Amino acid sequence: MPQDKVDLFLSVGMPLIVTVGPLLFSWIFGNIYQKKKQEELEARIQAFGTDNLTTLKTPPAQVSASELLTASIIMSVSWWQKLLGGLKTIFGGQIQTWDEVLTWARKEAMQRLRELARTKGFDNVINVRLETSEIQSSKGRNTAIEILAYGTGIKT
């Protein structure tokens, strides 16, 4: 290979691969992975059928047993989504990437609570609360969001 092509590759090609490569990887595989996981969740919700959660405080009928139930999930956005979100904060407005991930995380947390209630033999979960908090990595570079769903499981 002639020297000038090697030079061009080293000065333009390499930096391009190093900077854009991971983002491209994140965009393609992040999309595939998240879509797959979201479809799995939808299938689980469909298979589960009924919704046994309620935000009401009073039990619907006479209760024989009750217990505090918690379910949680920690979610993060992909590098690509983080970049898009970061760019969006310049102009303001709805940050769709975070929006999507948070909606998904909340769905997942609630579905886990439903499944936990069913495996423990509870008919309903009353007074369901959702809480969101921010978790950071030690260097503070990566931010993740924790969604906690909790309520009182009751047997009627």
Added chain:
Amino acid sequence: MPPAKGQPVQTIEMLMSNIETIPGQSIVQMLGVVTGSTVRAKHIGKDILAGFKNIVGGELKGYTELLQEARTQALQRLVMEAHSRGANAIVNIRFATSAIAGGAAELMAYGTAVVVG
């Protein structure tokens, strides 16, 4: 949920709910607010793994497990405090999580210790 490694096994019988009463029972005596908290940081290995997982996004399973363990411990401490006050139930339990430093989180559970009968 099994207790985390190196933690005391919860043997105390305690009724817990996040509503104002224990369904089907009535409150005999109120014993005040009890709290249980724990501050946790994660293993550096898990942190690095989570960093890789960040490329595609989605759930960070290592962190989910870690916070569940921590929350179990916070609840155990809550139960211990209520037990030391002579309560047999804790009502209106609330959870709070706050990031106090990079890589560490405080998990707190609080509620009202009561005697039900």
